[in-house]
Amino acid sequence: MHLWAPRGMICPIFRKNRCRLLPYVVLPEDIAQLQQKVSELQEVESGLDTGNFNQLVQELQVSLERAEYVGETIRQLLGELLSADSQKKQIKGTAAEQTDKESVVQRSGNEEERDGSIHSANESPEKYVSTVKNCPATELREIDFAGTSVFVQESSVALIRELPPVKQKEYLKNSNVPLKDFGGFFRGLAKQFKGSLANISDKKLKKLSLPIMVPSGLSLSDMPDVNATRLVVVTNGHWNGVLLCSSVTEKPVTMVKFKKAKNGDFVGIGYNEDDEEFNVLNCVSVLRREGFLTMV
Numbered sequence: 001m002h003l004w005a006p007r008g009m010i011c012p013i014f015r016k017n018r019c020r021l022l023p024y025v026v027l028p029e030d031i032a033q034l035q036q037k038v039s040e041l042q043e044v045e046s047g048l049d050t051g052n053f054n055q056l057v058q059e060l061q062v063s064l065e066r067a068e069y070v071g072e073t074i075r076q077l078l079g080e081l082l083s084a085d086s087q088k089k090q091i092k093g094t095a096a097e098q099t100d101k102e103s104v105v106q107r108s109g110n111e112e113e114r115d116g117s118i119h120s121a122n123e124s125p126e127k128y129v130s131t132v133k134n135c136p137a138t139e140l141r142e143i144d145f146a147g148t149s150v151f152v153q154e155s156s157v158a159l160i161r162e163l164p165p166v167k168q169k170e171y172l173k174n175s176n177v178p179l180k181d182f183g184g185f186f187r188g189l190a191k192q193f194k195g196s197l198a199n200i201s202d203k204k205l206k207k208l209s210l211p212i213m214v215p216s217g218l219s220l221s222d223m224p225d226v227n228a229t230r231l232v233v234v235t236n237g238h239w240n241g242v243l244l245c246s247s248v249t250e251k252p253v254t255m256v257k258f259k260k261a262k263n264g265d266f267v268g269i270g271y272n273e274d275d276e277e278f279n280v281l282n283c284v285s286v287l288r289r290e291g292f293l294t295m296v
Helices: 031-042 050-066 068-121 125-129 165-174 195-199 283-290
Strands: 010-015 018-023 133-145 148-153 157-162 176-178 209-211 230-236 239-245 253-263 266-271 277-281
Touching: 031 050, 031 068, 050 068, 133 230, 133 239, 133 277, 157 195, 165 176, 165 239, 195 230, 195 239, 209 239, 230 283, 239 283, 253 277
Parallel strands: 148 277
Antiparallel strands: 010 018, 133 148, 133 253, 157 230, 176 209, 230 239, 253 266, 266 277
């Protein structure tokens, strides 16, 4: 049944012996036509037409409010329409996501091809990465850890001292070195150090202890050298720590070439002018892992 009234007129509907007065239109059109519209919009593969969709939703909502006797049918149609729109958007989003993934895979493949060309041009990735290169003249100090020679930058060395046997046992037991042990009645403490420790007052330095650090790599032991006879205070910025070793050379050597060869805390191999090789320790790596941040 199609109920309508000209614009501006009122159409009465009787339900349960009550009279309700509704504005000019009870239903926008026949229920069969609404069903046909919903079906047509659901069948559109590229998504629901925004204009038609919004118009039909509005018509169904108005019909739902104004026609209680067919409300359940309209409610069902409205639910189907909204569900269809949601499914179309979900399918469209999934397709777009799949396209993006394929694009990323393609880009990765192109990059691998590009890298393969570079490596083949240089014979092998390992040979290309580990090329010996000239570097600015850099002074390194040789330190011996139980028979293994390690070289650290001279600029990282803050203090070198002999290690008396009694103090060695005490330091190893406590895993730290009190800085007050380097002071004395007639000698200042701060002026003995290089780096940030030199800027701290003697009074504050005497209250500090630095941890004993153990470098990793080159098959070094995980424990400090129990036969250590020297200690080296190393520094980087406000990070400080102590290395216990068997010996320390009196004079530094000069590195003029360098080859990357990562091994634990070791960054590579250095060369002097006579092409002698030595393992270069990255003090920053050790300090950030085991050192002490002295912000006083």
